[in-house]
Amino acid sequence: MKAVLLFFALIFAPFSREGISLDGEWPAIMDQYDKGIDKKMFTDAKPAGKTSFVEFSYEGGLRLKVPGDWNHQDASLWWYEGTIWYSKHFMATKKAGRRTVLYFSGVSQRCEVYLNGEYVTEHEGAFTPFEADITEFIQEGDNFIAVRVDNKRSKEAIPAMSFDWWNYGGITRNVMLLDVPEVYVKDAFLRLDDHSHETIKVDIELSEKTEGVPVIVSLPELKVRKTLYTDSSGRVSGCIKARKLSLWSPETPVLYDITIEAGEDRVSERIGFRDITVEGTKIILNGKPFFFKGISFHEEIPMERRRACSPEDAHVLVDAAIGLGCNAIRLAHYPQNEYIVRYAEEKGLLIWEEIPLWQGIDFSNEETYRKAETYLNEMITRDKNRCSIGFWSISNETRPAPDRDAFLSQLLAYGRSLDHSRLFASAFDVAYYIPEVDEFRMEDAFAGELDVIGINKYMGWYASWPKPASELKWNVFMDKPLIISEFGCEAKAGVTGHSDVASSWSEDYQEALYRDNLTMFENIPNLAGVSPWILFDFLSPYRQHPVNQGWFNRKGLISDKGEKKKAWYVMNEYYKNN
Numbered sequence: 001m002k003a004v005l006l007f008f009a010l011i012f013a014p015f016s017r018e019g020i021s022l023d024g025e026w027p028a029i030m031d032q033y034d035k036g037i038d039k040k041m042f043t044d045a046k047p048a049g050k051t052s053f054v055e056f057s058y059e060g061g062l063r064l065k066v067p068g069d070w071n072h073q074d075a076s077l078w079w080y081e082g083t084i085w086y087s088k089h090f091m092a093t094k095k096a097g098r099r100t101v102l103y104f105s106g107v108s109q110r111c112e113v114y115l116n117g118e119y120v121t122e123h124e125g126a127f128t129p130f131e132a133d134i135t136e137f138i139q140e141g142d143n144f145i146a147v148r149v150d151n152k153r154s155k156e157a158i159p160a161m162s163f164d165w166w167n168y169g170g171i172t173r174n175v176m177l178l179d180v181p182e183v184y185v186k187d188a189f190l191r192l193d194d195h196s197h198e199t200i201k202v203d204i205e206l207s208e209k210t211e212g213v214p215v216i217v218s219l220p221e222l223k224v225r226k227t228l229y230t231d232s233s234g235r236v237s238g239c240i241k242a243r244k245l246s247l248w249s250p251e252t253p254v255l256y257d258i259t260i261e262a263g264e265d266r267v268s269e270r271i272g273f274r275d276i277t278v279e280g281t282k283i284i285l286n287g288k289p290f291f292f293k294g295i296s297f298h299e300e301i302p303m304e305r306r307r308a309c310s311p312e313d314a315h316v317l318v319d320a321a322i323g324l325g326c327n328a329i330r331l332a333h334y335p336q337n338e339y340i341v342r343y344a345e346e347k348g349l350l351i352w353e354e355i356p357l358w359q360g361i362d363f364s365n366e367e368t369y370r371k372a373e374t375y376l377n378e379m380i381t382r383d384k385n386r387c388s389i390g391f392w393s394i395s396n397e398t399r400p401a402p403d404r405d406a407f408l409s410q411l412l413a414y415g416r417s418l419d420h421s422r423l424f425a426s427a428f429d430v431a432y433y434i435p436e437v438d439e440f441r442m443e444d445a446f447a448g449e450l451d452v453i454g455i456n457k458y459m460g461w462y463a464s465w466p467k468p469a470s471e472l473k474w475n476v477f478m479d480k481p482l483i484i485s486e487f488g489c490e491a492k493a494g495v496t497g498h499s500d501v502a503s504s505w506s507e508d509y510q511e512a513l514y515r516d517n518l519t520m521f522e523n524i525p526n527l528a529g530v531s532p533w534i535l536f537d538f539l540s541p542y543r544q545h546p547v548n549q550g551w552f553n554r555k556g557l558i559s560d561k562g563e564k565k566k567a568w569y570v571m572n573e574y575y576k577n578n
């Protein structure tokens with residue numbers, strides 16, 4: 001079997017790399033009982049002679065659009081969780097001195113990739129990119145790619161067996177064939193050097209371990225052009241003075257053209273620079289206190305019941321957050337597609353990005369830990385040059401326990417070894433009102449290791465008010481910044497009245513609950529931000545009430561039909577006045 005050169009993420013791909021798109025229609029075959037390997041569905045087999053027969057065909061059957069989840073593309077696939085084989089013929093030419101890289105922006109949930117009948121690579125994790133150098137597999141002329149995609153949930157996966165969003169399946173993000181020279185820029189990380197506002201720290205790795213290769217970094221708008229030379233591992237590390245640097249912030253989302261040249265490779269990007277730290281209980285952005293006026297949303301277009309996958313979809317979600325008055329977003333609960341991340345950066349939204357380590361994780365499983373490290377590495381590798389990302393979050397609503405504490409502590413240390421230019425957070429649902437002391441408290445040894453604590457608290461919904469909101473006191477990690485990373489309740493757009501009846505599912509109840517929560521938040525001395533749950537109603541198998549929910553979690557401030565609920569106006573007013 002040919003060697004496959006694997007790497008996590010060809011830096012700045014696919015946006016700043018030449019190549020051809022493999023997006024479009026892919027003939028596909030549902031493989032409910034996973035017979036595809038036995039039947040050799042990784043080939044485009046046709047019957048030969050009079051006696052042989054082939055019991056599958058990619059012609060005349062299912063055709064799936066890529067990018068996009070399969071669930072919304074065919075009524076028979078709506079709740080499908082299983083295996084589907086995707087296939088495509090494409091033309092290629094072999095070029096001396098060039099390499100061809102097959103790049104997937106995201107496949108949900110796991111897949112194996114075959115080219116011209118040969119196994120090339122595999123990947124697990126719906127929300128991070130992967131690629132493979134397929135130079136040795138490409139044929140001159142016609143090539144046949146087959147991808148076995150499987151979105152079945154599993155106990156040792158991340159996320160595991162159940163989570164409060166729909167488990168869309170498919171090649172949900174873009175696929176590209178990228179063309180790079182023999183020696184290319186494989187990885188790059190540019191950021192401010194240890195909170196200095198005039199020095200850029202540069203780490204670049206080439207694909208070859210060759211010493212003394214000149215690597216030229218240019219920022220033309222700053223009249224900066226610096227040549228660094230690789231060491232024996234093919235890496236350069238250095239600092240570049242940039243006195244006139246304007247820092248990126250929600251108010252001034254400044255991005256710069258940067259170019260990196262090495263040998264025949266030349267890669268260009270637009271990136272920004274900002275400095276985010278914690279000082280006591282404050283989040284400090286570029287030297288000034290920052291209040292996270294956030295909102296969460298899933299990577300979903302609820303109006304069309306499908307995963308978001310295009311620049312237009314990114315505008316729908318991000319523009320709705322901007323319209324609410326946000327200066328930040330929590331991308332729940334996984335790294336969302338790059339259109340969303342990059343557009344939010346252009347528009348000046350600070351981002352909390354997280355891996356989908358959501359509730360019921362198998363913390364005692366070594367394999368699960370390796371998956372978590374891979375997820376964190378792939379998220380950070382993909383987005384470490386996105387200045388809009390201020391927070392890496394490594395878990396959501398996990399409960400204190402020896403194996404969970406050890407797992408998360410090790411994962412946090414690993415994350416910090418990859419990037420210390422951002423804050424590390426997690427979201428917890430273990431802050432409780434304790435009657436004996438008449439205040440909210442939280443016991444969680446691991447949480448104390450983080451820079452910022454996220455608190456998911458559903459007062460008035462999953463927990464009833466013990467006393468009027470204005471009288472409630474908080475004493476939760478008083479030495480750290482607290483972001484209320486989730487609060488809210490369900491309301492079905494158009495249902496009104498009964499503002500004191502939770503089971504009314506009314507907009508008036510949701511409006512009153514928002515007002516009460518915002519009142520209570522005034523009493524949190526170390527409050528550094530809020531991020532209501534959630535911007536839009538979203539699909540989830542958890543939400544089984546046929547009248548009030550219809551498979552939608554209705555905590556959205558905007559319904560699945562795009563209707564703003566009364567609570568939307570409460571949040572908009574709050575963000576305008578704070």
Ligand code: GCU
Binds near residue numbers: 397429456533555
């Ligand atoms: C949790 C969880 C969310 C979920 C929400 C809810 O806090 O983090 O993913 O959707 O509660 O119950 O609506």
